[in-house]
Amino acid sequence: MATTSKQYKAIGEDLWKNKTEKINAELFALTYGALVVQLIQDYEDYSEVNKQLEKMGYNIGTRLIEEFLAKSSLGRCADFKDVGEVIAKVGFKSFLNITPNITHAQPQPPTSPTTKSQSTSAGASPGSMFSLTFDDNPLAEFVELPEEVLEGGLWFSNVLCGVIRGALEMVQMQVTAEFVSDVLRGDETTEIRVKLIKLLEEEVPVGDD
Amino acid sequence: MRKADAENKDIFLLDKTKAMSHHIFILSPTDTPLYSLTHYSSKPVQSTGSSLSSNLPSWSTSAFAGTLTALSGASSATQHHTSGGGGVRVGGGQDRHVIQMIANASLDAIEEVMRRDSAMYLKSVDKFNEWIVSAFVTAGNKDMKFIILHETKNDDGIKVFFNDLWELYVKTAMNPFHTAHTPIRSAVFDSRVRASAKKNL
Numbered sequence: 001m002a003t004t005s006k007q008y009k010a011i012g013e014d015l016w017k018n019k020t021e022k023i024n025a026e027l028f029a030l031t032y033g034a035l036v037v038q039l040i041q042d043y044e045d046y047s048e049v050n051k052q053l054e055k056m057g058y059n060i061g062t063r064l065i066e067e068f069l070a071k072s073s074l075g076r077c078a079d080f081k082d083v084g085e086v087i088a089k090v091g092f093k094s095f096l097n098i099t100p101n102i103t104h105a106q107p108q109p110p111t112s113p114t115t116k117s118q119s120t121s122a123g124a125s126p127g128s129m130f131s132l133t134f135d136d137n138p139l140a141e142f143v144e145l146p147e148e149v150l151e152g153g154l155w156f157s158n159v160l161c162g163v164i165r166g167a168l169e170m171v172q173m174q175v176t177a178e179f180v181s182d183v184l185r186g187d188e189t190t191e192i193r194v195k196l197i198k199l200l201e202e203e204v205p206v207g208d209d
Numbered sequence: 210m211r212k213a214d215a216e217n218k219d220i221f222l223l224d225k226t227k228a229m230s231h232h233i234f235i236l237s238p239t240d241t242p243l244y245s246l247t248h249y250s251s252k253p254v255q256s257t258g259s260s261l262s263s264n265l266p267s268w269s270t271s272a273f274a275g276t277l278t279a280l281s282g283a284s285s286a287t288q289h290h291t292s293g294g295g296g297v298r299v300g301g302g303q304d305r306h307v308i309q310m311i312a313n314a315s316l317d318a319i320e321e322v323m324r325r326d327s328a329m330y331l332k333s334v335d336k337f338n339e340w341i342v343s344a345f346v347t348a349g350n351k352d353m354k355f356i357i358l359h360e361t362k363n364d365d366g367i368k369v370f371f372n373d374l375w376e377l378y379v380k381t382a383m384n385p386f387h388t389a390h391t392p393i394r395s396a397v398f399d400s401r402v403r404a405s406a407k408k409n410l
Binding site for chain 2: 026030033034036037141142143144145146149
């Protein structure tokens with residue numbers, strides 16, 4: 001039941017148009033902005049703020065995945081590449097109405113063909129990764145980072161990384177998601193790199209740590 | 210007195226070749242300057258030398274020699290700065306004082322016009338020798354005031370510029386890192402204002 005990229009796109013569009021309740025984008029951006037500024041004032045340490053944003057995202061992601069699976073009723077992904085496609089074309093589209101570009105990479109050094117046959121049923125090998133490149137970011141609509149924030153190393157939209165990590169953990173994939181570049185920091189693109197650490201065994205769900 | 214006159218003549222001569230300058234101020238509801246810019250237009254200025262001296266009676270020439278120097282030399286000696294604050298900037302010297310004085314004096318005129326007219330663009334509210342003061346107050350309780358001091362009439366260009374300035378101001382105000390009613394230090398804002406000034410003034 002291989003679903004092609006085009007089909008994912010169509011699913012994403014359909015979800016956004018018909019099954020998603022919308023709110024005002026400005027309100028959303030302002031709320032998130034106020035949140036980040038408040039965190040900065042409370043913690044005063046930018047790496048700590050990054051961590052907190054990621055944690056918040058993680059909590060959001062673990063809950064978001066349920067809603068996503070219910071609305072989209074997509075089955076298991078065939079491999080990690082598929083995971084990336086679904087996240088980019090269906091996930092982001094249905095929740096934020098943006099479709100990041102996705103580039104896949106397999107940093108594993110090429111070994112003998114036997115490695116392939118050893119792949120587990122999920123068809124994903126640890127170390128695979130994909131990158132999501134965002135053309136526009138609704139969270140950062142009016143944002144301009146002042147000097148000290150730039151120097152402090154804040155990733156403004158770090159909550160997105162947490163969401164990805166939390167959501168994938170609920171479907172038995174342990175990943176790291178982190179920002180590689182951000183236009184708010186003066187880089188050319190906004191890019192998140194998601195790397196698979198390992199596949200989790202089916203186990204009794206544990207409460208949030 | 211003669212010395213002052215001689216000084217003035219020299220500066221008037223210089224003035225004829227100087228480009229038109231515009232002094233732009235953004236003021237908060239409490240009349241704190243949040244942003245100011247001096248923009249030199251590339252359009253050549255008409256000679257203003259003779260009109261200035263004819264406006265003032267001869268006895269005032271010496272008394273206000275400093276002011277005259279400042280006014281006529283204002284367009285050549287002022288430097289721009291991007292942060293607010295009522296102080297005088299380096300290099301501006303007396304000139305900046307005069308410009309600030311004119312701007313502050315016009316605030317009363319602005320409030321008067323505001324009471325009469327509920328539109329946002331107030332056109333020219335005051336005139337001081339050769340400086341015309343045009344103002345724009347933003348919607349919603351008329352809180353922010355944009356003031357331009359300029360030498361020649363340019364209502365259309367200024368109107369477009371004020372609208373641009375308003376849009377840029379709103380965008381800056383929506384930045385979560387910007388505290389309301391504090392001086393605007395954003396480099397992006399500054400460069401866009403300059404671009405708009407270049408285009409419209």
